[in-house]
Amino acid sequence: MEILQGLITSMLPTIITLMSGLFSWGLIELTKYIRTKTKNEAVNDAVSHICHTVDTTVKEIAQTTAKEFGSGKLSKDAKLALKALAINKIREQTPDVIIKTAGMAVNSVSGFIEAKIEKAVLELKAKG
Numbered sequence: 001m002e003i004l005q006g007l008i009t010s011m012l013p014t015i016i017t018l019m020s021g022l023f024s025w026g027l028i029e030l031t032k033y034i035r036t037k038t039k040n041e042a043v044n045d046a047v048s049h050i051c052h053t054v055d056t057t058v059k060e061i062a063q064t065t066a067k068e069f070g071s072g073k074l075s076k077d078a079k080l081a082l083k084a085l086a087i088n089k090i091r092e093q094t095p096d097v098i099i100k101t102a103g104m105a106v107n108s109v110s111g112f113i114e115a116k117i118e119k120a121v122l123e124l125k126a127k128g
Contacts, residue, residue, distance in 0.1 A: 039104075046101035050094060050109070051116055057089045058120035086117050 061082055065074075074082070090113055091099075099109050106112045 042101050043105045046098045047105055047112075049098050050090070050102055050113060053090050053093050054086075054113060054116040055120050057086050057093070058117060058124065061086055061089075062121075062124050083114070083117060087113060090117075 065082065087110075102112070103109050
């Protein structure tokens with residue numbers, strides 16, 4: 001019994017050191033997980049904000065040009081001008097921090113915005 005007690009007593013500092021090391025490691029991993037989760041949520045929110053802004057802007061422009069847009073009588077130049085107008089409005093309505101955050105998820109935020117505009121226009125055309 002004394003041998004077991006002596007062994008436990010001599011191993012206690014090692015066990016305590018090992019346990020505090022594991023605890024520290026666990027805290028570090030938990031901190032990394034929380035940072036990654038928070039970063040991912042911020043990126044998703046930024047992308048969602050841009051998508052919503054694109055949809056709203058395209059609908060607003062479509063309403064103001066309803067006659068021309070609905071009849072399909074827009075010239076290529078007019079379509080490019082409307083696309084440029086949409087891009088400018090979206091850029092004005094989207095804070096730089098959102099654009100920067102969304103840039104973590106896509107290579108080109110401008111390209112992403114243009115693609116979303118084209119998709120929104122096609123969806124409007126499909127609805128008639």
